[in-house]
Amino acid sequence: MAHATLLSGEAGIGKKTAARLLAQGLMCRGEGDKPCGVCRDCRRFMARTHPDALFPAPAPKEKTIKIDALREMIDALSRHALEGGNRVVLIENAERMTPQAQNCLLKTLEEAADDTYFLLTCDQESALLPTIRSRCRCVRLQPWSEKRVEDALLQRHIPPDRAKALSRYCEGSLGRALQMQEDESYWQARDTVRRGFLSVSSAAGMPAAVQVLKDQKDSGDRLLDILEQEVRALMRAGASGGSDGADDFPDLWRDAPPQALRRILEAVFAARRQRNANVGWAALSEGLLQTIAEEATKWQV
């Protein structure tokens, strides 16, 4: 274990969980695999009452970690370990440290005693001073596979159809998936996309779809984002050689050829540009529906 470790990666990917487990493993004095989760040290670590585990964080009502928090930590470190074992300093979202606080930490990293371990987490390594990064062992956590996210969601008793959709759209971040699961407005928007954009199989279906989409001007950006996600998911499912990953899409869409999906994706990008150029929602959503209906008519022949 390096004396200073920086865990970085997408929000919600499990950096804090990993850092806490590593830190707890250093404190644990239980038998067998560490952390055991039941020994006195583990329990106190989890309750954040272990005297040799320090958690520099923003003061109440503040967003940044100021130099005072670092000075307090240094002061604590200057005394002998109270329990005679390892000491850990866990700084979550280390990018919240002000530049002064980062400089202060830097000195501590240089002078830290052998029994002291620093664990830092951050979304973006580049938000930390290069001098801090160069003193840490940097570990970039990789996005999870769709299958792993889906399994983790099923374990949390999330219904299978939602678990599948979430695993597809969370970009490999379990935290983001759990956040999306809680966000009812996301599911409503997704339903609107399915009943609107993804419901047209020919020009005959246009009026009904227009009806679904007509009052959605304010959520237009979100609908276009979700439509893009859906089209990309279909492309991935097609590329992986089957409709396996697309089994919750309507039959019509599982048959869509890749060229058609690419043209629809381009039409989504064009609609986004139009929206930025203040083209009205009714005109641009109907234009998009038209493209989808034309493509769908072709591939059904």
Ligand SMILES: [Zn+2]
């Ligand atoms: Zn333990």
